[in-house]
Amino acid sequence: MTASVFVGTSLDGFIARKDGSFDFLPDDPEPHGFEEFLASVDALVMGRNTFETVMGFDAWPYGEKRVVALSSRPLELSRAKGKVEQMAGEPAEIVAKLEASGARHLYVDGGITVQRFLRAGLIQRLIVTRVPVLIGQGIPLFGALPHDIRLRHLATRAYATGLVQSEYEVVA
Amino acid sequence: MRRVRYSVAMSLDGYIAGPNGEYDWIVMDPEIDFGALMGSFDAMLMGRKTYEAAQKMGGGPASRSMSVHVLSRTLRQEDCKGVTVSDDAKGTLAKLKAAKGKDIWLFGGGGLFRSLLKLGLVDTVEVAVIPVVLGGGIPFLPAPAERAKLKLAKHRVYAKTGTVALEYDVARKAAR
Numbered sequence: 164m165t166a167s168v169f170v171g172t173s174l175d176g177f178i179a180r181k182d183g184s185f186d187f188l189p190d191d192p193e194p195h196g197f198e199e200f201l202a203s204v205d206a207l208v209m210g211r212n213t214f215e216t217v218m219g220f221d222a223w224p225y226g227e228k229r230v231v232a233l234s235s236r237p238l239e240l241s242r243a244k245g246k247v248e249q250m251a252g253e254p255a256e257i258v259a260k261l262e263a264s265g266a267r268h269l270y271v272d273g274g275i276t277v278q279r280f281l282r283a284g285l286i287q288r289l290i291v292t293r294v295p296v297l298i299g300q301g302i303p304l305f306g307a308l309p310h311d312i313r314l315r316h317l318a319t320r321a322y323a324t325g326l327v328q329s330e331y332e333v334v335a
Numbered sequence: 336m337r338r339v340r341y342s343v344a345m346s347l348d349g350y351i352a353g354p355n356g357e358y359d360w361i362v363m364d365p366e367i368d369f370g371a372l373m374g375s376f377d378a379m380l381m382g383r384k385t386y387e388a389a390q391k392m393g394g395g396p397a398s399r400s401m402s403v404h405v406l407s408r409t410l411r412q413e414d415c416k417g418v419t420v421s422d423d424a425k426g427t428l429a430k431l432k433a434a435k436g437k438d439i440w441l442f443g444g445g446g447l448f449r450s451l452l453k454l455g456l457v458d459t460v461e462v463a464v465i466p467v468v469l470g471g472g473i474p475f476l477p478a479p480a481e482r483a484k485l486k487l488a489k490h491r492v493y494a495k496t497g498t499v500a501l502e503y504d505v506a507r508k509a510a511r
Contacts, residue, residue, distance in 0.1 A: 174462065174485060174503065175476040176349020187482075281468070289468075291347065295487050295503055297452070297460075299480030304348045308470025311360060314347065316466045316497025325487035329499050331347070331466055 164262045166208075166269040167288040168277050169200050170304065174293055177301030178274060183216055187298050193322055195292055205266035206231055208257060208280075211238065213273030218242065229266075233257065233276060254283040278306040288332050289314065295325035337432055338458035339380070341441040341448050342372070343475065345462045350472035351445060356388055360467045364493035367463075367500075376401060377437040380427075382447035383407035386418070401440075404431070406447060428456050445473060449480045457505050460485065466497040 171188055172178050179185055206229040209217070214232040217224065223244035232238055235251045250257055261269060271280050280286050291304070314331035321327045343351050344361045352358050363369070379401050381389070386405045403418040404427055412420045421427045428451070431439055441448060441457060451457050462475070485503035492499055 172349075174460070174501075175474070175480070289347070293501070295485040297476055297480065297483040297485065299476065299482050300478030305468055305470060308468060311470070312468040314466035314468065314497070316492065316494075316499065319490065319492045319499050321487065321490045325485070325503075327487065327490055327499070327501060329347075329464070331497070 164258055164267060164269065165287045166258065166271050166280060166285055167200070167204070167290065168271055168286055169197065169290045169292075170272070170277070171292045171294055172304050173296050173298045173301070175297045175299070176304045177298050178304055179302045180298065181301055183212065183302070187296050188294055189324060189326075192326070193324055195322055195326055195328055196290075196320075200290065201225065201228060201270070204268045204270040205229065206261055207270045207272060208233065208261070208276065209271075210234070210273040210276035211236070212275065214238065214247075231257070231261065254280045254285050258285055274302050274306060278308070281305060281312065282308060284333075284335075286333055288330070290328065290330045292326050292328040295327075337378075337434075337436055337438055339428065339432075339439045339441055339451065339456055340376075340459045340461055341443075341451075341457055342461040343443060343463070344465055345475050346465055346467050346469040346472070348468050348470065349475045350469045351443060351475050352473040353469055354471050354473075356473065360469065361465055362496045362498065364496040364498045366493045366495060367498070373401075375438055376440040378402045378404065378431055378439045379442050380404050380406065380439060380447065380451075381442040382444050383410055384446070385442060385444045386410070386415075406450075424450055424456070425454055428454075445475055445477045448475075449477055452476070452483055452505070453481045455507070459488070460503045460505060462501045462503075464499040464501065466499075 208231045211234040225245050230247045238249050313334040317330040319329045405418050405420050406424050408422045410420045484506035489502040
């Protein structure tokens, strides 16, 4: 199983403003590999906050892709426009369940969920796209971690609007 | 015109030092020409905490070819040999920029960067992103700070260590 994170951040390391909004991201970003990345995963795993944010979007961004929303409380899945299921539990249990159901590549999303999976050592790949802006405060990229995580740089691409995307694998 | 350049090494998650000021995670890529980088500056700006940390480390980064300016409201000039102490960031910068010379290295820390950014006195931000997630530490830009638009000027990968060097121009604020 491989679990990847695909995330946009300001240069100063924030993935969203304090209220969860993303208005510093370009309105109409040039293609930067998200569709290709999404096509490469078998399932998305996200926390309740991210799920509820995405539910508020006009368009469902994940097509028919399997989406797993993590929550120990009931979620209103009937309004979801895509294929969404709910799970709860420790990251290792979630990964084991998804692996048993045939998933080979996961897209883990959402600040707290990414942090939990990183802490559990269950993330193998990070794809970070830096937006050329300083926002001064917000929700940090990965949050607090008990120890340093060493990475191996795999590739970096720059885009015309100044986005710089770097891909890393976690050094075990 | 001399430029003020904030040039730092940063972890992937946006820290310039660990929680206790550690910098053991910063790998020096052999391909980076530090001599040329240093040679492009002849003045250095730092805040009190950074100055004190450098003193503890045994004298700090000062050299004969670089004048060092420490911005602090509490330090006294007579206690700080070999550096110029001032509590007036705007005045210090105006004087430095009016004089002829090479670029000015905004050495840190993040607090001084925040103050100078607010005053519109930073020209470029140069970040060497080190492939490590620290999960905490001294932020590159401590919150809450001004929002600033940047323009990507250059990027380069140093493959041996996986360091990604990014260079941005700070968008000029409209004149007030």
